[in-house]
Each structure stands twice: as structure tokens, then as C-alpha cells.
Amino acid sequence: MKNIYNKLILKVQKFDAVRYGYSRNYIDGGVTRLSPYISRGIISTKTIYNHISNAGYEINQIQKFLQELCWRDYWQKKWQQTTNIDVDLKNIQSPTLYHNLPSSIVKHHTSIDAIDHSIKELYETGYMHNHLRMYTAGICCNIGQYHWLRPAKWMYFHLLDGDWGSNALSWQWVAGTNSNKKYIANQENINKYCHTKDKGTFLDKSYEELTKYNLVPKELQEEISLEYNYDLPKNELLKIDKKLPTFIYNSYNLDSNWKKEDNANRILLFEPSHFKKYPISNKVINFIIELSREIEGIIIAVMEFDDLMKIVKKESNIFFKEHPFNKHYKGNMEERDWIFPELEARGSFFSYWKKGIKTYSNK
Template sequence: MLSPHTPTPPSNSSFAVASSALRWRWPRGVDGYARVVPHVPVSRSAILEHVARIDAEKYARRRNYTDGGTRISAFLTRGLVSLPEVRDVVLQRHTPGQAYKFVFELAWREYWQREWLFRGDAIFADVKLRQHPVDSTRMPRAVLEARTGVEALDIAVRDLYACGYLHNHERMWLAGLICNAARTHWWEPSRWLYYHLLDGDPASNTLSWQWVAGTFGHQKYLAAQENINRYSDYRQHGSIIDHDYDVLAELPVPEELSGRADLELTWTPPQSEALAIDPAKPTVLHHSFWLNASWRADLDANRVVLLEPSWFARFPVSPLVTDYIMRCAREIPGARLVVAEFDDLRLSGDVFFMDHPSVPHWRGTADEMPRLFPHVPNKSYGSFTSYWKQCQRTNR
């Protein structure tokens, strides 16, 4: 069944980032699509100032529009700030009632992370149901080349390549078109989107694609042109998705989406710095999902940002994303950026790192990731609804 309703995956998951209401914006060129902006905030002070400016009530009203949102996903994915920090800053200016929808959406990110923690690599295959129907595992060429004929989506793909971000709704519109109009299995398209996103998070991205494809729930999602016209700046008619939902559900794959292409996604590692370890000091290790400059800042320690080629071989990212990770890493005082495997470091003495499903093989003292709802029982939940109910019970 295709859902005609506005979807609920979070604006702070990997399926979201845009806002025009806050200070920094993506400028657009004369042809209408965004240009690369190398100055997305990475410093703690700039990010916390950005968070403090969030209008939670306006967010609740406008989050589904392409000029709405918070633009904090990249900060959360890279661990520059934590979920509890963001919540607490917003609650300084809003009542819990005013911030309810905002916190609700933050909880989606925590939910996806918990599912990855407990399901492990099983999230990288169909979780609950097999996707059906599937005509191909290869990407529609028209999507890759931004020529589907759906103006809002073609511009969105160009924005993705240029800037590394898309609004939540744009991501879902694209995913619905690829999975349910073009009948493509979600895995390769999810890798394509992850590759280009500054805020690419394996759990949020993967499980959001599965939500759209109907493998993480009982409904699929595919937007009609009317939905895009309502929530974007475009007023197009006559596109391949300009049909009622009951018609869309029965249409064969449009000819425009029938051509296929293989993905060529590779990671180009940055220059690795020489590793200089003082054996008399402990070592604080950062990974690409925890680049928080304030974490254990009072500890006199060796500091290393470790990028493991084995991880990036599995989950490659674009040069734009790599550059963003490097900019984040430079905010950590005294940290060396090293491209190597953990075992290659041959560390002795105390080692500290932030626990994360991407580094299960790291050895040392693993700090627990700060959580919005730390008292919720540690288990996998069948749905976000059941998880959210448990959050509300434990937060009373």
C-alpha cells in the first residue's frame, strides 16, 4: 500500500537537514540550484549558537516544507553536539509543550541508533519484510543524472552533489520515486545518498530507506506531484508522478526511469598525519561519528582522529564529506588525523573512545554515547511508536 500522507521519519534523522529560518543558508546560482558552501559550522560555539536560535514552535508548523527544518543533522551525525545538549539548549527558550514535536523528532535518531546497536549488521538487509516488487538493484540513470523530469527532484539531486544535503521531504520524495516508482531495491540507492550526505548516518539513512520501501513497516511511501507542489516552491503539472495515489500504485515503471546504471562509489582518503604518541599519557581516540572537541578535554592525553580504510571501504563517502570530516577534526585541539586501522596503532596504556556500532573492535575504555532517554530499557523495539511510549513512561 502506498501512503499518501505526510511521512513521520524525523527531521533530525539522516533523512533531513534544511532550513531557511536560521543564519546560514545555501546560496543558489542563476540556474536555481545550490552552490558548494565550505563554511558549514564546525566549531562548538557556532553550533550551539545555531541551536539556540531554533524556533521550536515554527519548526513544528513548517518542518515538512522545504524551507523548514533545523539543519542540525550534520552536527549530530559527527558528534559535534549530542542529542541531550540540543534538547536542553532548546528547552531553555521553550516550554516542554512548545518543544514537544522537536524532541519527538530528536527521538527518531536515538531510535535508529538503538536499532543498529541491537540488530547489528542485520539493518543492512531487509529487516521485517522483503521489498516487493523489485525490478532491479541498479540505480535509475535518470536519477543519477538529475533528469527524471520532476523539476523539484532534479534540482534536489544537483543540490545533493553540490552541497551534501537535502531537506527531509526531498530525501523521501527521491527514495519513494526510486524504490516504488522505479521498483529499485533500496540498498544501492541508500549507499548513493549516504555517499553524498554531510550528515550521512548508517542507521538513520538505511532504516529510513527501508521505511520508504516497506521493508521496515507495512506501508510504502511514494509522493504524488501534488504533494511536492504543496511542500516545495514548485508548481509542476504533467510529470511522471502527477497522478492520484490509486493510479500511482498500479503504474508500471515509467520509461523515464527504466534506464539503469552501476554505482562507482569510492573513498579518497585524506593525507594521514604522522602518529606521535607519548607513552606516558593516555590516548583519546575519535572516530568520524564522534568529533566532539569538548569530550575529555580536561585530560592530558594523546588525541587521535582515526579514519579506518576498512570502514570507508564498506561505507564510502564523497570528497565533499571527507573535507567536512577533516574540518570537524581540526577543531579538536592537538588531535592528529591518522588514516590507519586500529590494530596498526599498537597503542599501549589507557585508551578512551566513544562507543559506537562502527567501532566494535576498538579496545580500551568505551564511554557511553549521551542519550535523550537513558532509562529506556536496552532492547530492540518493534516500532518507533512503541519506543516513544516507553520514553514517555520513563521520563515522567
């Protein structure tokens, strides 16, 4: 996977952002598949945004794609300014009958072909189309009346692009705990965008029927509790040259271009306490390790940050990129590359978008 960054840039340059605008909601629509590389810090939203916005399009032609990039930044900034996104943020989810997962979702036996197929694909590849993620979340939270947190962690466990900020806050948006209304799709909508012909499913109703009654379909009444098994990599021989700076990488920062000209210790840190709380599959772990091989001299360290500090000794020698999961890191923090660097995510997304476009369009 050498020179992955350059390959991604070529992909961005060839990407049809206009087609994305009108086809993105279809399962065979024109999406980029860049999300895993954005989540892992290989390429930034800002880099993609700049390439597309400078490609000669009119803004109205590519607005949907630029907004999708800005949604990612918006969720991350919301996370930055929120103490805990693992709890209902604005509204208490209601009604809520269950706090585990629907067995039929986990076992992909919902009787809805598009949903079942997408869950199989998630298990096999680590990918799920964004529209299918929303469908799945809507079924769990708003049809099945499951609290959003555990289903969100189930999906996060399997996603190559697992980004807890975008994932958790999107589930909360669907469940109505981070928005003013819940997201529900009926079978007609799923058939349209997934090119299926399902009839007689528990979603094969009008929206009025789906929202009028609070009865959970029998297909969603069996709940299941999961334990997540995963294997963190083995420690590599950790040799720290204390005369050099130490750059900390992790599952959210695998930027091979970050300070690449500097002579430094480069550590890929896996903190066991983090993965115990937010587990990810072996497929995802192997993907992270494979991406890290782009970074020359990278060494894997499986330990807590505080234990690494005892080895490095000096805070002034440690450098890392900001991330909400890194708040306990000590040393020199550097900001990520934001599309709208100084703009805070206050209010709604579209308020954030309008302010950003107005402020930065001429810069």
C-alpha cells in the same frame, strides 16, 4: 571554524521550535541545519533536546521537534541491537526489478523539478532536505522498483550528515522492509511542499493509480552502476606518548568537549576498510577534517584499528565512544549522550517516545 560548538548552542537558543512543527515539511520551512554536527558528534541530540525543552514552551508546541531528535536516537539504538542493517529487516522488498540505481536520479533528469534541483544541491553542498530524501527514496524503491541498498549508499556518499543508521533504516522504512507500509508521494504532494507547478510527470497521478499498477515509468527504467572515488587524508606524524591515555576519534565522534581537560594522545582514525565498504565523498572527508581541527592536538591516522593497537600496545590506555561501526574497537568504551539513556528501542518509534516521555519528563 573555531568555537563551532558555542555557535551551535547559540543557534539552538535562537531556534523557533514552534515554527518547525508546522513548517518542517516545506522546503523553505523552519529547520535547524544542525544535522551534520549531530551526525559527526559535535553536539548531541540530548544537548539540543534539553535546551529546547527547558526554553519555556508547552510540550505540545514543540513535540514535533523533540520527536525528530528522538527519531535519531531511536534509529541508532535499533542499529545497536541489529546484527546487520544492510539487509531487508522485517519484510523482503517486493516487487524489486533492479539492484543498481536509476540513471535519471543520478543524473538529475527525472523531469520533476524539485527532485532534480535537490539532487544538484546534494552534489554541490552535501545537503538535502529531509522531505526530499523521502521523495527520492520513494521514487527509487516504490515507483522504480529498485532495491533500497545501493540508492541509499549513493545518497550517503554525498551527505555531510551521512549517518548510516538513520540513512539505511529510513530507506528501509520508505521501502516497506522496516515498516508495515511503503511511502509514496504523488506530484500534487511534491508541488505543495516544494512550491512547484509540475504537471504531466510520472507522479502526476492519484495515489490509487500509483499503487494499482506495477509498471515502472520509462523515466526510471535505465539503471546505472556507480564506482565511488574518494581520497583519504595522508597520515600525519604519529607520535604516541605511551604514558598517556589515547582517545580515538572518528567520523562519528568529533566532540571537541570530550575529555578536553585531560592530557592525552588524540587520534582521528580513518580505517580504509570501513571507507571501502561505506565510501564518502571528498567534500564530506574535508568537512570531517575541518571539524576535527576544533580538537586540540588531534593527529590523523589512516590505518586499521588493529594496526593502531600495535602502536599503543595497551587496551587499558585506549578510550572511545560507542558506535555500531566501532564494535571491533578494544579498550574503554563510553556511551553516547542519549535523550532517554536507559530506554531500549523495542517496538515502534511511538511506543519508544511515549515510554521515554513518561520516564524522563520529570528527571
